[in-house]
Amino acid sequence: MDLGIKDQVAVITGAGRGIGAQAALTFAAEGCKVAVWDKDLDKAQEVTEKVRAAGGQAMALSGSVGIRADVEASVQQVLSAWGTVHILINNAGFGDDAPLVDMTDEQWDRVINGNLTGPFYCARAVAPTMIRQRYGRIINISSRTHQGEAQKVNYCAAKAGVLGLSRALAVELGPHEITVNTIAPGIVRTERVLAQAVYEGLNQRAQERQLVKRSAEPSDIVNGMLFYASATSGFITGDLLYATGGRLS
Numbered sequence: 001m002d003l004g005i006k007d008q009v010a011v012i013t014g015a016g017r018g019i020g021a022q023a024a025l026t027f028a029a030e031g032c033k034v035a036v037w038d039k040d041l042d043k044a045q046e047v048t049e050k051v052r053a054a055g056g057q058a059m060a061l062s063g064s065v066g067i068r069a070d071v072e073a074s075v076q077q078v079l080s081a082w083g084t085v086h087i088l089i090n091n092a093g094f095g096d097d098a099p100l101v102d103m104t105d106e107q108w109d110r111v112i113n114g115n116l117t118g119p120f121y122c123a124r125a126v127a128p129t130m131i132r133q134r135y136g137r138i139i140n141i142s143s144r145t146h147q148g149e150a151q152k153v154n155y156c157a158a159k160a161g162v163l164g165l166s167r168a169l170a171v172e173l174g175p176h177e178i179t180v181n182t183i184a185p186g187i188v189r190t191e192r193v194l195a196q197a198v199y200e201g202l203n204q205r206a207q208e209r210q211l212v213k214r215s216a217e218p219s220d221i222v223n224g225m226l227f228y229a230s231a232t233s234g235f236i237t238g239d240l241l242y243a244t245g246g247r248l249s
């Protein structure tokens, strides 16, 4: 199926590894020019090289999505090179868990900044271009855990905030033919997740509660991104997609 995104410009945050890296490779294979953005520049460059080796077009971007100056500079770099942005995927994110009574102000601020303020900065930076061209696709990555989970008060608040951000952006940008949708993944087999000592237990509990009894791969999430990014999904906005194998709690 032709997704209608060939030659479009896609900015993907947190694309140096994991789900974001898979997204960069997949969107490039669909013919997009891909801005591979990661605070770890070496990783962004590695993914950029992989895209190019496969015959695609990519540029590496560095800096934190949670620092306004970095965001403005990165978006400007894309605009200078490719003139526009059609697709923004706010994928960068991370947790920093602790029981409520031990959670420091710094842990709270850092997680809210990276997971929630970052997507706000990125959406605000690309919006003028998307409004001007009367076309845009913004996809925000939340998490199933936005529903609440122990020792993740910062992460759950940030990922629930992403839903509010998405809905508000959808309302404000809809009249400009810009859609804004959210994906809430369950546990996905990325190197970060696999490196956690508690992975086996988490995975077992997830599979007991999932309807589809297998682990999720990054491509399971990227397929949802492709749907929301496609030119044909223009009537779908303010939506939330659970990519959890049917697990809701």
Ligand SMILES: NC(=O)c1ccc[n+]([C@@H]2O[C@H](COP(=O)([O-])OP(=O)(O)OC[C@H]3O[C@@H](n4cnc5c(N)ncnc54)[C@H](O)[C@@H]3O)[C@@H](O)[C@H]2O)c1
Residues within 6 Å of the ligand: 013, 014, 015, 016, 017, 018, 019, 020, 037, 038, 039, 040, 043, 063, 064, 065, 066, 091, 092, 093, 094, 095, 114, 118, 141, 142, 143, 144, 184, 185, 186, 187, 188, 189, 190, 191, 192, 193
């Ligand atoms: N993997 C899962 O099980 C899972 C489940 C639910 C939601 N998610 C969400 O999916 C997204 C991707 O997860 P992943 O497992 O692929 O993560 P990951 O840790 O493998 O990759 C995230 C990338 O984002 C980059 N990054 C982090 N903070 C950044 C910042 N401030 N600015 C720029 N880059 C930054 C990191 O350097 C890293 O390369 C995250 O938003 C995560 O919260 C993941």
